Amino acid sequence: MAKVLTEQNFQQEVVQSGKPAMVDFWAVWCGPCRILEPIVEDLARKYGDRALIGKVNVDENPMLAAQFGIRAIPTILFFKNGEVVDRVVGAVPQPILEEKLQALLNETVS
Numbered sequence: 001m002a003k004v005l006t007e008q009n010f011q012q013e014v015v016q017s018g019k020p021a022m023v024d025f026w027a028v029w030c031g032p033c034r035i036l037e038p039i040v041e042d043l044a045r046k047y048g049d050r051a052l053i054g055k056v057n058v059d060e061n062p063m064l065a066a067q068f069g070i071r072a073i074p075t076i077l078f079f080k081n082g083e084v085v086d087r088v089v090g091a092v093p094q095p096i097l098e099e100k101l102q103a104l105l106n107e108t109v110s
Contacts, residue, residue: 003055005064010064019050020079020101021079022100024053024055025055025058027059035091036074042094043098050105
């Protein structure tokens with residue numbers, strides 16, 4: 001299951017964890033976000049032991065959304081060593097997210 005990230009735990013869970021991370025910025029009222037939800041959960045099941053797969057509700061965590069310049073949702077940010085290294089805006093097919101996540105993991109291993 002994707003980790004629920006908040007303004008209170010984001011620093012520890014994503015920035016300081018040392019693990020690569022994929023973070024979905026979403027909202028309850030967002031249709032494309034609901035389309036992406038099962039994809040994010042599937043990736044969390046597949047990669048959860050090797051990477052943090054998390055979700056940030058932008059309505060409940062507006063400071064995080066502002067900090068990362070989230071202007072449209074869903075936006076998915078990819079983190080390596082606590083830094084944003086890639087982003088995807090909009091509902092995209094699972095293979096695109098999986099490819100970016102795999103690239104992130106491969107970079108981390110080498």
